[in-house]
Amino acid sequence: TVSALDATEILDSRGRPTLNVTVRLADGTSAEAGVPSGASTGSREAVELRDRDPDRYGGAGVRKAAGNVRGELADLLRSRAWDTLADADRAMDDADGTGGKSRLGANAIIGCSLALARALAFSAGQEPHTWLAPAGVAPRLPVPHFNVLNGGVHAPNPLDFQEFMIAPLGAPTLPEAVRAGAEVYAALRTRLRGAGHATGLGDEGGFAPGVTQPEDALRLIVAAIDDAGYPPGRDGVAIALDPAASEFRRPDGTYQVAGETLSSDDMIARYERIVTDFPVWSIEDGLGEYDDAGWQRLTTALGHRVQLVGDDNFVTNPSLIARAVRDGVANAALIKVNQIGTVTETLQAMAVCREAGYAAMVSHRSGETPDPFIADLAVATGCGQIKSGAPARGERVAKYNRLLAIAAARPRLPYGLAGDHG
Numbered sequence: 001t002v003s004a005l006d007a008t009e010i011l012d013s014r015g016r017p018t019l020n021v022t023v024r025l026a027d028g029t030s031a032e033a034g035v036p037s038g039a040s041t042g043s044r045e046a047v048e049l050r051d052r053d054p055d056r057y058g059g060a061g062v063r064k065a066a067g068n069v070r071g072e073l074a075d076l077l078r079s080r081a082w083d084t085l086a087d088a089d090r091a092m093d094d095a096d097g098t099g100g101k102s103r104l105g106a107n108a109i110i111g112c113s114l115a116l117a118r119a120l121a122f123s124a125g126q127e128p129h130t131w132l133a134p135a136g137v138a139p140r141l142p143v144p145h146f147n148v149l150n151g152g153v154h155a156p157n158p159l160d161f162q163e164f165m166i167a168p169l170g171a172p173t174l175p176e177a178v179r180a181g182a183e184v185y186a187a188l189r190t191r192l193r194g195a196g197h198a199t200g201l202g203d204e205g206g207f208a209p210g211v212t213q214p215e216d217a218l219r220l221i222v223a224a225i226d227d228a229g230y231p232p233g234r235d236g237v238a239i240a241l242d243p244a245a246s247e248f249r250r251p252d253g254t255y256q257v258a259g260e261t262l263s264s265d266d267m268i269a270r271y272e273r274i275v276t277d278f279p280v281w282s283i284e285d286g287l288g289e290y291d292d293a294g295w296q297r298l299t300t301a302l303g304h305r306v307q308l309v310g311d312d313n314f315v316t317n318p319s320l321i322a323r324a325v326r327d328g329v330a331n332a333a334l335i336k337v338n339q340i341g342t343v344t345e346t347l348q349a350m351a352v353c354r355e356a357g358y359a360a361m362v363s364h365r366s367g368e369t370p371d372p373f374i375a376d377l378a379v380a381t382g383c384g385q386i387k388s389g390a391p392a393r394g395e396r397v398a399k400y401n402r403l404l405a406i407a408a409a410r411p412r413l414p415y416g417l418a419g420d421h422g
């Protein structure tokens with residue numbers, strides 16, 4: 001039973017307002033949660049409620065969302081004893097009534113859902129990485145995907161692809177994977193300095209050098225992996241891309257990359273060359289969120305060679321993922337709790353992935369707080385993959401440090417990709 005619910009307007013890692021939600025149960029257990037916020041959002045995501053008062057934070061304040069937590073959502077959650085988190089999450093979604101959580105705010109509802117999940121776990125005497133585990137699912141420590149080079153809307157450089165991640169697939173343990181990530185990151189900084197590049201950081205903590213061509217960024221990263229003494233590739237440190245192509249797709253359906261105008265098929269041919277020339281094992285949002293026909297051709301062309309992850313097109317929505325499975329679109333889904341707006345629906349999206357044989361990668365947002373909930377989520381669901389930005393910046397390393405703490409507390413947990421997605 002919930003006895004108290006509160007929300008405060010705090011700052012996220014970009015200095016924009018977000019919510020911190022605290023919950024107290026009748027048995028005295030309390031917990032809190034910080035709410036993440038994206039920049040390259042999918043258009044079908046659950047909707048953040050912002051104040052739109054131009055006199056505060058350029059309109060981005062979240063006082064209304066905080067008020068909805070303290071008012072309507074607190075009244076609702078205190079109104080009865082909840083058998084399960086799923087019941088409470090469904091009641092919040094029903095009370096919102098819009099389907100997209102736009103009335104009460106997806107930021108308000110996910111904050112309540114995260115805090116309540118944590119409180120219910122504590123109340124049961126468990127940590128969330130144990131309590132959240134679905135029946136029949138074996139928890140495991142995920143492969144961290146460190147975003148070491150930033151572009152797109154996350155950095156002010158000319159690079160159109162948004163994320164260049166390193167994935168220590170060959171590491172024997174999580175601590176060795178974290179070490180590999182940090183060592184390659186340091187080697188990349190040295191290499192960028194040596195080449196006269198700026199080493200300022202993008203929103204997710206990766207470097208943001210003045211590189212234009214994605215292939216030039218890939219060459220720098222492969223060299224850094226090598227400098228750090230790891231074999232580039234699946235036996236050592238592989239690369240994962242998130243071009244976030246919706247951000248550079250024009251209304252006429254073309255893609256603008258480094259000043260060139262490319263069709264969907266040009267993009268697919270470019271990715272074929274990239275996965276041939278570089279140790280890229282995973283590509284997220286290689287095409288735009290509404291380019292379904294392109295996505296089908298991309299999946300046919302490359303789905304047997306690399307992981308193809310849907311983010312903007314799936315928005316952690318169980319129905320959209322199920323439709324993609326039927327349509328032969330992608331073979332993996334990105335999982336972001338605030339895209340769908342409750343922990344329960346997030347777990348449902350991951351269940352759809354497991355049933356379809358799709359991989360799932362748990363993800364932070366470009367705007368984050370130090371809340372490490374997603375580390376627990378990734379472990380509990382055994383999905384085998386997480387992305388939380390660079391091995392630098394407090395709000396990014398909070399998640400990796402939480403994984404290290406879980407690894408230390410549960411030394412028998414396996415590490416690595418789930419199933420046969422290696």
Ligand code: PGA
Nearest residue numbers: 038039040041244365366
């Ligand atoms: P976002 O970016 O949080 O700005 O949406 C992350 C991603 O595209 O995966």
Ligand code: ZN
Nearest residue numbers: 242284285311
């Ligand atoms: Zn993405």
